[in-house]
Amino acid sequence: MAADLTFPPMKNDLLLRAARGEETERAPVWVMRQAGRYLPEFHKVRAHHSFFEICRTPELAMELTLQPIRRYSGLIDAAIIFSDILVVPQALGMEVEMNPGPHFPDPLNTPEDLSKLRADVDVNKELGYVFDAITITRKALDGEVPLIGFCGAPWTLFSYMVEGGSSKTFTKCKSWLFRYPEESKALLLRIADVCVDFLVGQVKAGAQLLQIFDSWAGELAPHHFQEFSLPSLQRISLGVRRKLAAEKIPLVPMTVFPKGANSELASLAHEGGYDVIGLDWCIEPSEARRLVGDKVAVQGNLDPNVLYGGRESIEREVKRMCASFKGGKGTKAWIANLGHGITPGVDPDDLKWFFECVHKYSSNA
Numbered sequence: 001m002a003a004d005l006t007f008p009p010m011k012n013d014l015l016l017r018a019a020r021g022e023e024t025e026r027a028p029v030w031v032m033r034q035a036g037r038y039l040p041e042f043h044k045v046r047a048h049h050s051f052f053e054i055c056r057t058p059e060l061a062m063e064l065t066l067q068p069i070r071r072y073s074g075l076i077d078a079a080i081i082f083s084d085i086l087v088v089p090q091a092l093g094m095e096v097e098m099n100p101g102p103h104f105p106d107p108l109n110t111p112e113d114l115s116k117l118r119a120d121v122d123v124n125k126e127l128g129y130v131f132d133a134i135t136i137t138r139k140a141l142d143g144e145v146p147l148i149g150f151c152g153a154p155w156t157l158f159s160y161m162v163e164g165g166s167s168k169t170f171t172k173c174k175s176w177l178f179r180y181p182e183e184s185k186a187l188l189l190r191i192a193d194v195c196v197d198f199l200v201g202q203v204k205a206g207a208q209l210l211q212i213f214d215s216w217a218g219e220l221a222p223h224h225f226q227e228f229s230l231p232s233l234q235r236i237s238l239g240v241r242r243k244l245a246a247e248k249i250p251l252v253p254m255t256v257f258p259k260g261a262n263s264e265l266a267s268l269a270h271e272g273g274y275d276v277i278g279l280d281w282c283i284e285p286s287e288a289r290r291l292v293g294d295k296v297a298v299q300g301n302l303d304p305n306v307l308y309g310g311r312e313s314i315e316r317e318v319k320r321m322c323a324s325f326k327g328g329k330g331t332k333a334w335i336a337n338l339g340h341g342i343t344p345g346v347d348p349d350d351l352k353w354f355f356e357c358v359h360k361y362s363s364n365a
């Protein structure tokens with residue numbers, strides 16, 4: 001880790017204020033997967049380097065993190081470190097290729113395969129490149145916007161480690177849950193423990209907010225989410241808090257994004273231990289607020305495909321979203337975002353228009 005950890009003062013802390021539940025003059029806005037394939041400048045870098053080579057080279061990861069910040073300067077309120085959720089399975093000793101989607105040549109077929117995983121993960125050794133990328137990026141940002149660190153939720157990572165890649169049916173990882181429930185729970189908690197160390201390391205390196213992506217939370221029945229995913233999410237929120245407190249490092253806000261698990265929002269808000277809950281587009285914002293109460297901030301939730309609908313649709317949908325989140329009471333505890341990651345075919349100027357519309361319609365003025 002870089003030795004000098006003094007960072008430039010913040011010029012824009014809208015994101016951090018909203019995440020703490022405060023009222024803001026307008027909603028802070030960023031989008032999931034904002035550093036990525038819809039940007040021509042991303043392809044220029046990607047043409048010369050493999051995906052994980054970029055992740056493992058702090059200067060390249062910094063460059064890609066900064067691309068959307070430069071392009072949308074003055075409109076965007078957060079940077080998210082360029083990396084991937086699958087660096088945690090790599091740290092556990094698994095091989096992961098990106099061709100073009102994730103592929104694990106040697107997935108976990110049965111509990112016998114657990115012996116192939118590293119018993120003790122030294123995150124500084126295995127993931128120190130992420131910490132270095134965070135430190136140099138936070139410095140380069142010069143306080144323009146806060147820097148978000150992240151990891152995958154244990155259930156989502158478990159699904160990749162068992163399926164060996166992306167899945168439509170989740171048959172293999174669900175078979176694990178039902179055939180080997182105790183081994184599954186132990187593995188989920190083991191992944192959670194690596195996530196805790198990884199997230200604490202990211203905060204030490206300069207991350208100012210942490211997001212946990214449970215992209216496949218909605219694949220679980222409500223009682224299976226409670227049994228398998230929630231305990232590992234709680235282990236992370238509690239573990240990060242405890243470890244930071246023990247080292248006298250100030251806590252940062254934590255966001256959980258339980259995509260598709262809208263039946264679980266109230267329980268997550270009350271028992272999850274998170275400051276912010278990320279919402280997908282399948283719930284009305286006012287209904288989400290009703291479910292979570294005033295305990296947490298919320299983030300989201302425009303359908304990413306609205307960005308393909310042209311300017312009029314984007315403006316109409318953003319206006320509607322802002323009204324539903326604001327509920328007529330001003331903008332409080334809300335971070336504007338899409339309901340999932342931006343997709344590769346979006347015109348970067350249409351994303352700019354999305355940001356401009358959020359500024360206009362979320363303003364308290």
Ligand SMILES: Cc1c2[nH]c(c1CCC(=O)O)Cc1[nH]c(c(CCC(=O)O)c1C)Cc1[nH]c(c(CCC(=O)O)c1C)Cc1[nH]c(c(C)c1CCC(=O)O)C2
Nearest residue numbers: 032033034035036051081082083084085101102213215341
């Ligand atoms: C499930 C998941 C993954 N990765 C991630 C998630 C959770 C969010 C979500 O649900 O979308 C998270 C992620 N992946 C990436 C980031 C970088 C930061 C950012 O958001 O801008 C983040 C936050 C870069 C990436 N991760 C990946 C790319 C494209 C790879 C390439 O350059 O070829 C990027 C820019 C590859 C990736 N990585 C993953 C998949 C399934 C794929 C392939 C398909 C796809 O791109 O959506 C796993």
